[in-house]
Amino acid sequence: MGKADTATKAYTRHNDIFADAFNFYLYGGKQVISSEHLHELDTTELSIPYGTDQTGKPVQKYRDVFKGLSAMEDGRAAYLLLGIENQSTIHYAAPVKNLLYDVLQYVNQVEKAARNHRKEKDYKGRKEGEFLSGFYKEDKLLPVITLIILFSPDQWDGPLSLHEMMDVDDPAILGMVPDYRIHLVAPADIPEQDFGKFHTSLGDVLTFIKYSKDKEKMADWLDGSGADVVLGREEIEVLNTCVNAKLTMQGNEEAINVCEAIRKMNEEAAEKATAKATENAQLAGIKNLIKNLNLTAEQAMAALGIPENDWARIASRLQEAK
DSSP states (O other), rough: OOHHHHHHHHTTSSHHHHHHHHHHHHHHHHHOOOOEEEEEEEEEEEETTTTTTSOOOOOEOOOSSSEEEHHHHHHHEEEEEEEEEESSSOTTTTTHHHHHHHHHHHHHHHHHHHHHHHHTTTTTOOOOHHHHOOOOOOOOOOOEEEEEEEOSSSSOOOOSSSSSGOOOOOOOHHHOOOOOOOEOGGGGOOOOGGGOOOOOOOHHHHHHHHHTTTTHHHHHHTTTTTTTOEHHHHHHHHHHHHOOOOOOTTTOOOOEEEEHHHHHHHHHHHHHHHHHHHHHHHHHHHHHHHHHOOOOHHHHHHHHHGGGGGHHHHHHHHHHHH
8 A cells, every 4th residue: 555545544534524525525515414423334345246155256345435424314314325535646447446346335235135134034925036136125225425536636537437438439339338427526626716615624635736736826825815724744644645745744743834834845945955056166166276276175175265064075075076
């Protein structure tokens, strides 16, 4: 597992971040899904296709984050299964990948129903089809929704549906092939005004990612609505591993002001550039004195007024340049 995968999974596993992503995508930012109603589920999707004699080849896949939602809707209990797949790069087979996850989950639900019926031995009065499949007429499936979050500033140019992956134009044929569309949150596609629909740090993380390749827009954001953005260690780790933000935190810091951190980073970079330019000029002057006046390196450095505590370092640079 790569660093970006590890960082994004740890981040999106938090219930508030997870709920924020789905509330943004499904409800335009309205707080419909509560983090309190989410519970962690096993991310392993393992199945032996139902209807076999248990000798089929097992299929095993691992989701990034998978949670169950238990809430009340119109006075009734509502249950929903939600998954997040984090991408630091574009996945060009995403429709097939996510379709497999969802199908395996539905297969698991059918198998679970069949196991329960076998345990209860409630076969009396059932039709042959119910008995053979193990799934009774009144049994129901829980909806499964898988959401992709792209932690990259790139425009998603991969397929958004199963049909888009097929080299078929005949509508009669496509009409017979069930389509499957992915659900995607990509920073490049989010209008600036819509980032305010997030209610956690996820909005700031995705905004930073959106502008990470555009210095002018990044500066505008940090001078405006992003001036007071404070991010913690997990958010910084996501940005550093996904877009090489190079943000640093001291050992005792739990959060940093992003605008201030970038200002300090730019100042340090400018200081380093100035120091390097000064040293290069010193090296050129020393070489010139050595060549034209036959001075030693030490004599040349003394003539140029270079502090003695810098001589060893500069002499080493002179040796490297030979």
